[in-house]
Amino acid sequence: MSGEREFEPKIIYFLCSWCGSGGSETAAAHHLHYPENVIPSRVNCTGALPAVHIVRPLIEGADGVVISGCHPGDCHYEDGNFRARRRVALVKSLLDTLGLEPERVWFRYVAHGEGQRFVDTAAEFNDHVKKLGPNPLKTRSDT
Amino acid sequence: MNDKDTTRHQAKRNTVLDPPCGALLPAEDGIEAAFVGWLKEALNRNIFDALLIPVEVPAEDSFAYLLLQDAAILESASPLPPVMPVQGGKAISRLTMRGNGNKRIAVVVRPCEARAAVELVKLKQAHLDNLWLITMDCPGALLLSDYLEDPAAGAARFAKAYADRRHPSEWDREPMRPVCQICNHFSLRQAPVSDLHIGTLGSSDGAVFIIPASPKGERILEDMDMPVDAALDSWAEQVEEAEQTQTERRRQAHTELRETITGPERLMDVFSNCINCHNCQRACPMCYCRQCYFESAALKLPPENYLARAEHKGALRFSPDTLLFHIGRASHMILSCVSCGACEDACPMDIPIAQVFSLLADRAQETLGYVAGGSLEEPLPLVAYEMDELHQVEQPYVEIYHKQEVQDA
Numbered sequence: 001m002s003g004e005r006e007f008e009p010k011i012i013y014f015l016c017s018w019c020g021s022g023g024s025e026t027a028a029a030h031h032l033h034y035p036e037n038v039i040p041s042r043v044n045c046t047g048a049l050p051a052v053h054i055v056r057p058l059i060e061g062a063d064g065v066v067i068s069g070c071h072p073g074d075c076h077y078e079d080g081n082f083r084a085r086r087r088v089a090l091v092k093s094l095l096d097t098l099g100l101e102p103e104r105v106w107f108r109y110v111a112h113g114e115g116q117r118f119v120d121t122a123a124e125f126n127d128h129v130k131k132l133g134p135n136p137l138k139t140r141s142d143t
Numbered sequence: 144m145n146d147k148d149t150t151r152h153q154a155k156r157n158t159v160l161d162p163p164c165g166a167l168l169p170a171e172d173g174i175e176a177a178f179v180g181w182l183k184e185a186l187n188r189n190i191f192d193a194l195l196i197p198v199e200v201p202a203e204d205s206f207a208y209l210l211l212q213d214a215a216i217l218e219s220a221s222p223l224p225p226v227m228p229v230q231g232g233k234a235i236s237r238l239t240m241r242g243n244g245n246k247r248i249a250v251v252v253r254p255c256e257a258r259a260a261v262e263l264v265k266l267k268q269a270h271l272d273n274l275w276l277i278t279m280d281c282p283g284a285l286l287l288s289d290y291l292e293d294p295a296a297g298a299a300r301f302a303k304a305y306a307d308r309r310h311p312s313e314w315d316r317e318p319m320r321p322v323c324q325i326c327n328h329f330s331l332r333q334a335p336v337s338d339l340h341i342g343t344l345g346s347s348d349g350a351v352f353i354i355p356a357s358p359k360g361e362r363i364l365e366d367m368d369m370p371v372d373a374a375l376d377s378w379a380e381q382v383e384e385a386e387q388t389q390t391e392r393r394r395q396a397h398t399e400l401r402e403t404i405t406g407p408e409r410l411m412d413v414f415s416n417c418i419n420c421h422n423c424q425r426a427c428p429m430c431y432c433r434q435c436y437f438e439s440a441a442l443k444l445p446p447e448n449y450l451a452r453a454e455h456k457g458a459l460r461f462s463p464d465t466l467l468f469h470i471g472r473a474s475h476m477i478l479s480c481v482s483c484g485a486c487e488d489a490c491p492m493d494i495p496i497a498q499v500f501s502l503l504a505d506r507a508q509e510t511l512g513y514v515a516g517g518s519l520e521e522p523l524p525l526v527a528y529e530m531d532e533l534h535q536v537e538q539p540y541v542e543i544y545h546k547q548e549v550q551d552a
Binding site: 093 | 401404405406407410411415436452455456459460463465466470473474475477478502506507511525528529530532533535536538540
């Protein structure tokens with residue numbers, strides 16, 4: 001190995017099963033690519049994503065967590081995305097107060113047809129996290 | 144907070160009940176004696192059927208809530224005990240979880256305990272319809288561990304700090320728990336959820352105010368033939384004054400606290416001596432779950448999982464998930480946190496958990512425009528939502544993003 005390798009973040013991408021993963025399907029149909037270090041994870045609805053599942057990856061090895069659900073008014077369960085928005089606000093508030101970099105959590109709506117927006121979000125967040133650098137919590141053994 | 148949130152916030156504050164008049168209760172022999180005497184009379188007159196009130200335990204080294212119907216036992220009650228071994232909200236929840244019951248029960252609690260009870264009602268863990276909440280201006284409580292070193296001296300220290308003083312500047316909050324020292328919800332005006340409130344601040348010598356704060360409370364005073372005609376200006380003035388000083392103290396303490404806890408390094412310094420006993424969760428009135436997620440099988444994993452994590456992290460502390468427990472627990476209950484300090488009392492390792500949580504709670508509740516225990520009507524913030532709010536958490540997307548590294552895939 002020669003020199004230091006470029007930092008490649010590990011990113012968890014939570015997608016709701018209706019719009020977010022639909023966006024990823026559209027991206028696939030259009031042969032759009034997104035960074036391989038972004039790991040998609042499907043949840044039924046972003047409104048059903050517990051705050052713990054956003055915090056836990058950040059402690060256990062992820063450098064960033066991004067969440068995509070339906071646009072306002074489009075939620076399959078009517079109001080799941082509004083609830084998700086409140087929960088993300090709560091998590092960001094907690095992380096901010098504790099100085100744990102709330103900017104490592106992103107929340108952006110992606111509709112079923114928005115394949116481009118899905119890959120753009122993955123790529124943009126990947127670049128954003130690269131700039132932030134490695135998450136200091138993930139290498140701490142005392143958590 | 145955007146403008147809309149701010150107005151919502153203010154509108155709520157303005158509905159805070161400001162009763163113009165209260166009844167006067169003669170208190171020549173001290174506030175506690177007068178209050179207990181009054182409760183006794185009310186019990187004898189069948190104004191209520193039973194009382195839930197802190198009473199010193201026979202061993203004289205702690206206080207416990209007793210549910211009693213016998214006026215003789217009431218003699219030894221302490222409406223404002225020097226410590227808070229059991230959070231009153233928890234006691235109320237245990238009493239009324241299964242329903243209202245057919246008896247009228249008066250409950251004597253501190254303001255933070257009344258606010259916890261209100262949150263528990265919203266969480267469907269308590270019923271208040273047949274309860275009468277009676278609160279009082281609260282000077283705080285002693286740290287349980289300090290008190291237990293020498294209960295008699297602790298009681299004396301509490302009495303000396305509080306005594307029968309009528310002016311907030313005379314209240315000595317120094318011996319109280321750190322989270323009590325920065326409490327700004329110590330009276331009725333900041334937490335208008337009780338039915339009757341004993342106003343000691345601003346009262347003249349030899350009397351205290353009994354303030355009706357709900358129709359139920361007004362009826363009690365009517366049934367007790369107590370005229371509600373004493374002006375409360377001096378009480379309101381002094382509560383206001385004390386609230387301002389306390390809010391300023393709270394702000395200052397929180398600023399200092401932030402400097403000691405922010406960032407992974409300092410945060411882990413604070414939590415590193417946690418022994419995973421989960422006492423904070425057990426003592427917390429808001430942690431009502433029958434099965435705590437952090438004690439569930441969800442976090443009990445096969446050894447391969449721990450080995451993989453140890454490899455990533457270099458090493459893995461056992462028991463793992465200490466930080467996850469604290470942040471995760473906060474995410475579960477922080478919006479209902481009333482800063483009562485029960486968690487810090489329960490911590491055997493002297494982690495300033497209640498202070499950290501009071502900071503987290505203030506900021507999280509402000510973000511979502513909610514005040515824990517502020518009213519029974521305001522819905523829980525994770526149950527309700529508004530369409531047009533919190534746009535600061537939505538990541539804007541304006542145009543097609545041009546990747547910095549095109550060949551990533």
